[in-house]
Amino acid sequence: xxxxxxxxxxxxxxxxxxxxxxxxxxxxxxxxxxxxxxxxxxxxxxxxxxxxxxxxxxxxxxxxxxxxxxxxxxxxxxxxxxxxxxxxxxxxxxxxxxxxxxxxxxxxxxxxxx
Amino acid sequence: xxxxxxxxxxxxxxxxxxxxxxxxxxxxxxxxxxxxxxxxxxxxxxxxxxxxxxxxxxxxxxxxxxxxxxxxxxxxxxxxxxxxxxxxxxxxxxxxxxxxxxxxxxxxxxx
Numbered sequence: 001x002x003x004x005x006x007x008x009x010x011x012x013x014x015x016x017x018x019x020x021x022x023x024x025x026x027x028x029x030x031x032x033x034x035x036x037x038x039x040x041x042x043x044x045x046x047x048x049x050x051x052x053x054x055x056x057x058x059x060x061x062x063x064x065x066x067x068x069x070x071x072x073x074x075x076x077x078x079x080x081x082x083x084x085x086x087x088x089x090x091x092x093x094x095x096x097x098x099x100x101x102x103x104x105x106x107x108x109x110x111x112x113x114x
Numbered sequence: 115x116x117x118x119x120x121x122x123x124x125x126x127x128x129x130x131x132x133x134x135x136x137x138x139x140x141x142x143x144x145x146x147x148x149x150x151x152x153x154x155x156x157x158x159x160x161x162x163x164x165x166x167x168x169x170x171x172x173x174x175x176x177x178x179x180x181x182x183x184x185x186x187x188x189x190x191x192x193x194x195x196x197x198x199x200x201x202x203x204x205x206x207x208x209x210x211x212x213x214x215x216x217x218x219x220x221x222x223x224x225x
Binding site for chain 2: 004031033041042043044045048050055056091093095099100101102103104105106107108
C-alpha cells in the first residue's frame with residue numbers, strides 16, 4: 001500500500017489567494033483527519049470524517065477554512081482567502097478499526113502564505 | 115486546556131543510554147495512549163500504544179509505562195540509537211474517534 005498521499009508537498013502563495021490541499025487516504029480506512037502543526041500549538045485537529053461524512057469540525061479555525069470528502073479515496077482542505085498566519089504544515093491521516101484508533105499520517109503539505 | 119501535556123520540549127541522551135520521555139494527561143476517560151515518532155519533513159508514524167487497563171507494554175527497545183493514579187505515562191528507549199533522534203508525540207484516545215496529541219518532545223541522541 002502506498003500509504004496516505006498528500007499533494008502538494010509544498011505550497012507558497014500570496015495573501016488573499018485560495019489554497020487547496022489534497023489527500024488520498026489508505027484504501028479501506030473509514031476515517032480521515034486533517035491536522036495543522038505549528039510551533040505554538042503543536043499538532044491540532046481541524047476536522048475529521050467517518051465514511052465521507054464530516055463528524056467534528058470544531059477545530060476549523062475560521063470560516064475561511066473548509067473541507068470536503070466527495071468519496072472514500074479523496075479529500076480536500078481549502079483556505080480562502082489565505083492569510084500569513086495560516087502558514088503551517090498540514091497533515092492528513094486515516095484510520096481503520098483498530099481499538100486504539102491508530103492513525104496513519106501522510107507526509108504533510110508545508111504551506112507558506114506571503 | 116491541554117488534555118495531553120509533554121512538559122519537556124527537548125531531551126539529549128548519550129548513545130547507548132536510556133531515553134525516558136514523559137507525558138501527563140488530565141482526562142481519566144482515555145482508553146488508550148499512543149506514542150508517535152516524527153522525522154523532519156515526514157508525517158508522524160505510530161510507535162507503540164498501551165491500553166488504560168495495563169501498566170506496561172514492551173516492543174523491542176521501546177517500553178511504555180502507565181501510572182493511572184498519577185495520570186502519567188512514559189516511553190523508555192533502551193539502548194538509545196542515533197536513528198532515535200526525532201520528535202516524539204504522546205497521544206490519547208477515548209470513546210470518540212479522535213486522538214489528542216501533546217506538543218512533542220525533541221529527542222537528540224548524542225554520539
